[in-house]
Amino acid sequence: MMTPIRIGTRGSALAMTQTTSVAERVGDLAESSYELVRVRTEGDVLKGSLSQIGGTGVFVAALREAVLQERCDLAVHSLKDLPTLPAPGLTLAAVPEREDVRDALCARDGLTLATLPDGARVGTGSPRRAAQLRAARPGIEVVDIRGNVDTRLGRVAGLVSGAPGDLDAVVLAAAGLRRLGREKAITELVDPAVMLPAPGQGALAVECRESESAPGLREALTSYDHGSTRLAVTAERAVLWRLEAGCSAPIGALARVQGDELALEAVVCSLDGRSILRLNRTAPVGDADAASQLGHDLADELLAAGAAGIAPLTT
Numbered sequence: 001m002m003t004p005i006r007i008g009t010r011g012s013a014l015a016m017t018q019t020t021s022v023a024e025r026v027g028d029l030a031e032s033s034y035e036l037v038r039v040r041t042e043g044d045v046l047k048g049s050l051s052q053i054g055g056t057g058v059f060v061a062a063l064r065e066a067v068l069q070e071r072c073d074l075a076v077h078s079l080k081d082l083p084t085l086p087a088p089g090l091t092l093a094a095v096p097e098r099e100d101v102r103d104a105l106c107a108r109d110g111l112t113l114a115t116l117p118d119g120a121r122v123g124t125g126s127p128r129r130a131a132q133l134r135a136a137r138p139g140i141e142v143v144d145i146r147g148n149v150d151t152r153l154g155r156v157a158g159l160v161s162g163a164p165g166d167l168d169a170v171v172l173a174a175a176g177l178r179r180l181g182r183e184k185a186i187t188e189l190v191d192p193a194v195m196l197p198a199p200g201q202g203a204l205a206v207e208c209r210e211s212e213s214a215p216g217l218r219e220a221l222t223s224y225d226h227g228s229t230r231l232a233v234t235a236e237r238a239v240l241w242r243l244e245a246g247c248s249a250p251i252g253a254l255a256r257v258q259g260d261e262l263a264l265e266a267v268v269c270s271l272d273g274r275s276i277l278r279l280n281r282t283a284p285v286g287d288a289d290a291a292s293q294l295g296h297d298l299a300d301e302l303l304a305a306g307a308a309g310i311a312p313l314t315t
């Protein structure tokens with residue numbers, strides 16, 4: 001018998017549901033009980049816009065510390081919040097199968113990107129979403145917002161009963177809405193041809209200590225890992241790494257395994273949405289190194305095409 005696997009999580013509703021579903025699967029696979037360990041992160045404490053807080057990994061650092069200090073054995077993160085630099089002493093032990101990768105428009109009165117009136121106020125805290133929104137619909141006003149999913153939905157007029165709402169719509173990740181059982185708020189799943197998601201969007205990351213040696217745990221995590229999801233997010237994150245960009249840079253990337261090819265698309269946007277540089281590239285499906293190479297190669301093409309002059313990459 002093993003002692004319970006201790007799984008670190010942020011306290012937000014989204015983090016708790018994500019961690020609980022991971023914990024149940026890992027517990028089953030390792031034939032072990034588990035307990036959740038709540039960790040408060042800087043990203044939960046600080047107020048203000050995420051782009052103002054800046055820096056990568058505000059949601060991640062405290063969870064990583066908790067694993068390194070052996071206050072817990074695993075940490076569950078949203079992969080898109082995970083810095084591209086590896087954390088010494090930790091390893092990305094499992095990337096479970098990805099949820100919906102798309103961004104979701106949640107608008108009043110069933111409106112969509114095409115039917116929102118000019119002048120509509122659309123909330124997002126993400127420069128990537130803001131830029132692609134402006135490019136798709138130059139007439140709308142993008143409003144910088146932050147807060148948890150329910151706070152954001154509450155800003156949309158008529159979407160949440162009792163909340164007056166000062167916005168016509170917000171854009172959130174479909175994956176988070178689904179995990180929270182809030183998919184009814186979605187009025188349009190935005191086609192990635194219009195809005196390329198963030199690298200790693202919709203995927204989770206399970207980290208453990210490199211030295212983890214509990215019987216069965218590493219094996220359980222290896223069998224929980226989803227090969228094509230890992231290849232896709234590896235390629236996407238390699239773009240970000242090569243551009244030396246952070247998670248709040250106006251960059252989107254999406255890779256998919258299509259037959260025996262890994263197809264990667266990436267976009268770099270100016271903040272005003274007027275310049276959009278979008279390229280794609282494919283490689284034969286191979287190992288993680290080949291997926292990284294594909295991401296690096298596409299990033300080099302973006303740089304050669306002027307990416308650094310379009311967007312503030314290091315924010």
Ligand SMILES: NCc1[nH]cc(CCC(=O)O)c1CC(=O)O
Nearest residue numbers: 078080172173175176201202203
């Ligand atoms: N940066 C916030 C964040 N990190 C992960 C998700 C949920 C979706 C996902 O797993 O990609 C969200 C919320 C959002 O973007 O709407």
